[in-house]
Amino acid sequence: MKRYRQFEPVLISGFKILEWTHPEHNHNHYEFIFIREGTGRHIVNGHSFPYKAGSIFLLGPDDQHYFEIEQLTHFVYLKFTDAYLCRNSSGSTSAIQQLEYLIKSRETHQMGFQLVGEDNAIITLIFDTLLLLRKDQIVNQELIWFQLFTVVHVLQRNMPELRSNSFKSRDLQAMFCYIHKNIYDPNRLRI
Template identity: 35%
Template sequence: MKRYVQFEPFIIEDFETDHWDHPKHRHNHFEVILIMHGSGKHIVDEHEMDYTGGDLFLLRPEDSHEFNVDQTTRFIYFKFTQLYVSNNNFQVPENWNREIDLLLRKSQVSHGSLIHSAEDIAMTRKLMEMISMEWQRSAKRYKETIFQLFSVILTLIKRNQSQPYEKFEGDDTSRIESILYYIECNIHDPDALSAAKIADEFYLSPNYIGSFFKRNMEVTLSDYISEYRYKLIEQRLRYSQDSISEIAMDFGFFDASHLNKFFKKHFGDSPSDYRIDVEQKD
């Protein structure tokens, strides 16, 4: 399968077409794609979905995709590397790397549009238009302006992906969804993810939370949390330039050796060996 390679930190493309010329492909970078207008099909991996004006998609390097255009479509592409979002000289929001982790993780569970609120769709259109204009003008400090606009889009994506969890839920389905969101929000804080703490948050017995979670998710609570942390750490190792010590600190490990033990237990290799292996394959 064809893989498009990009060496620049970020590239903006704004174009209109009534025919998609690219075969199904992958990239070595991430892509945020806004549909300004038009309609058709978007195929991501084995998932096929309709697209229409206002839809916003995020693709990771390992995702394969293509479009089938039914009605003339205007696309605005924001293509960026992990280095662009994790290592730059611009002022970034607090916990920026964690926000990126959650955004990339969310793309694994849903290939649909990332923005659902009509008001936020309108804002996203304006923001992407401004990004495209800044890119074309290349005026003074345009890179910083584009980065700050992108950080706003990230915030809009975040608030459209999940609703704040609530302790009081009416049925098991709603309660388990709230627990999953709680885990997502606290994945960098091990102290908040003990069975006793989660049980207390949702007014469940510490002895019951484990069986309740496994009955609904078909996996134990501890295994789910470990797998989630492992996936995020793997993404950080693969796509960022953060040191092993920085990653360990951000995920609540005492030091790099504790992260090494955790990662090796799940993957078989140390974080350093995994990163070297990824670089050699790329």
């Protein structure tokens, strides 16, 4: 198994290709892979998933993957190491915890995300911004850091278990509001 090693704390790249030339591989870093355009299949840990424009994947060091490209695909990569997270974590505990939650979620690694509506537009703009910031990563380090955690926040709020919990939370809040409003009318609180 080929293993790619990254020594820089963060790397941003974008490229368009018709044929995937890398063997199945893993890495010593994390990768957000955004599909700007194109279609095909992403094979992660032996499971095949379709991708299209707007798909986004998060891979960790132990994930093995490669792509089968059907149409010309524009990939945008944001690669970062543990050292990057540790070096920049001061004052970002909540953001680091959100990223750790994404990293530990198996469905994140397997299927990736297919965002719609405003969230898709936001992610597209963020990755376009990252491509602009890559020209001078040292000067733009803080901006890149903030873009990373904006991506994390948007993806986390689109995780299936968190979306369903937000509905449960609203239902619970409505129930508590009803109980509070009718606390002195026992007939309205019976099942």
